[in-house]
Amino acid sequence: MTHRDALTDHLRQKIINGELLPGSRLSESALANQMDVSRNTLRETFRALTEQGLLGHVPYRGVSVKAPTEADVLDIYRCRRTVECSVMGQAHPQHPAVERMLRAVQEAESHVTDKNWLGMGSANMAFHEAIVALSDSPRLIRMFRNVSAELRLVFLMIEDPGALHEPFVKSNREILEALLSDGPEAGADALEQYLLESERWVLGAYGRRRID
Amino acid sequence: MTHRDALTDHLRQKIINGELLPGSRLSESALANQMDVSRNTLRETFRALTEQGLLGHVPYRGVSVKAPTEADVLDIYRCRRTVECSVMGQAHPQHPAVERMLRAVQEAESHVTDKNWLGMGSANMAFHEAIVALSDSPRLIRMFRNVSAELRLVFLMIEDPGALHEPFVKSNREILEALLSDGPEAGADALEQYLLESERWVLGAYGRRRID
DNA sequence: TCTCAAATATTGTTGAACAATCAGGCCTGA
DNA sequence: TCAGGCCTGATTGTTCAACAATATTTGAGA
The missing domain is CATH 1.20.120.530 (GntR ligand-binding domain-like)
Structure with missing residues (x-):
């Protein structure tokens, strides 16, 4: 298991557990520092979680936890x-x-x-x-x-x-x-x-x- | 539409059209040069396509077009x-x-x-x-x-x-x-x-x- | 021929840099 | 006052080069 996969699971769990509330924006640099990974690695996890429907992505405006309508x-x-x-x-x-x-x-x-x-x-x-x-x-x-x-x-x-x-x-x-x-x-x-x-x-x- | 999204669609289309046959391995550096993007950008598209089930990923061995059993x-x-x-x-x-x-x-x-x-x-x-x-x-x-x-x-x-x-x-x-x-x-x-x-x-x- | 270790190639990950775009404040002119 | 436009700062998009971690291959020796 690679480092990034663990990060993906971890982040997914944090979202599901409500540690990152729906609608909240996820800053790349801030989260990368907090999670102690590089921005590039974090961005790869963003792509996966976006594809899973947990994150929403708007170009040049970043990702946020999806707030279902x-x-x-x-x-x-x-x-x-x-x-x-x-x-x-x-x-x-x-x-x-x-x-x-x-x-x-x-x-x-x-x-x-x-x-x-x-x-x-x-x-x-x-x-x-x-x-x-x-x-x-x-x-x-x-x-x-x-x-x-x-x-x-x-x-x-x-x-x-x-x-x-x-x-x-x-x-x-x-x-x-x-x-x-x-x-x-x-x-x-x-x-x-x-x-x-x-x-x-x-x-x-x-x-x-x-x-x- | 960001550059990477276009790349994701493009790659997806190439796979579906059979330009990249099932089972074939996708070298990061080779494909990045061929597509004229950086490795990091390409890797982000890999994550998305893997999540869609089109690519298979094995750590430290790269991605390949999935060959369904x-x-x-x-x-x-x-x-x-x-x-x-x-x-x-x-x-x-x-x-x-x-x-x-x-x-x-x-x-x-x-x-x-x-x-x-x-x-x-x-x-x-x-x-x-x-x-x-x-x-x-x-x-x-x-x-x-x-x-x-x-x-x-x-x-x-x-x-x-x-x-x-x-x-x-x-x-x-x-x-x-x-x-x-x-x-x-x-x-x-x-x-x-x-x-x-x-x-x-x-x-x-x-x-x-x-x-x- | 087989085994094991070194050499090689590929992926995983990082950090820094620059370009592209967005949000907000500020100014101008009506 | 307000509408519009411009500048500025911040964030994301993308690239590059380097190194670490792992897999594959090579080849020497038994």
Whole structure:
């Protein structure tokens, strides 16, 4: 693993964790000094992260953390429905990723009592990543990874992320049950309902966002 | 538009057109001289194209044009079925992109008499890009763009690309007819049949490929 | 022929320099 | 007062040359 790849991962993580808030501009020289790399190396990572949709780039004005719009939220959920529901509808209930789904649900449930919103959100994400992993498709998984990262940016722009994850812990459990007891099509139906409802909540919260 | 963006597009086009064959290694200094840019600028474009899946990168061994494997072909078609069929199944038959689909079919048909395989392949691609455009989803369109470019690499590895496009010109016409006369679901069904059949042909031809 | 180490070539990374462009302040003229 | 234009400073775009880190090749010796 080269130095730059580590930097790319590191920067990506900082963005996803909210250490660099959506909309904030990333100065090349400042960040290069801070990260202790040269400008050229940093710029290479910028290209990769821009291609992943995490950074926006305007010529001669630099890059900034993308601040998804309402239209982006709609598009993100459209992608999620397209990919997740299709994968779920053709899933084998014996697929190893089902175990990952179960563990994610259990972890999310444990965080309900803790009121640990951050962990709950991560477990929620892990659940849906596991769903896409049912496909065994590297490209679908990578695409979902990018879309999912963009959705995290949306959460970062929202005031109260806790109330956004908690109601859906039970839904995820139900999706898993539907898949296991009634088959993939039932799972896909439950999943689509979840995604439509989640989209409504996120859009509502987006209207009350704190960051533009 | 900055110099580097133009270079990225240019290089991408050269790859898609087969001027740089799949598997061929791209020397930084040689290509930088040839393209008349600095190594650093070229490297930035490498990062972008790698993220798009057109180039493969191994640390300290450079980048090379990706030579998709049989597993890649399977994955590419899985993505195509997931995205294209889902979009088609929810399409509005009055969507402006339907006009693009029609024009693409007509152009492909005109190339049948010409035996212009290159133009036929491009028109075929344009037809399916138009299908995805039915979604009005920038992310789905971008993802399809990347997958579609990878598929072009597969075609470049294959001996006889002509025989691979010609039988499917009629199928595309039928898909369009199905959408217009019997609705989106019928269109999606026809499309899925097409994709499954096309996948079989491509896999077969891939077994007789000339490039590894 | 095989193995191992030195030589060679390529990529990874840096720092500095200059060119191109943008943002903001300042001045002028109406 | 305000619109327009110009200058200035700051940031990005791009190049170059150098060195470090790693891979590949060469070739000597057993």
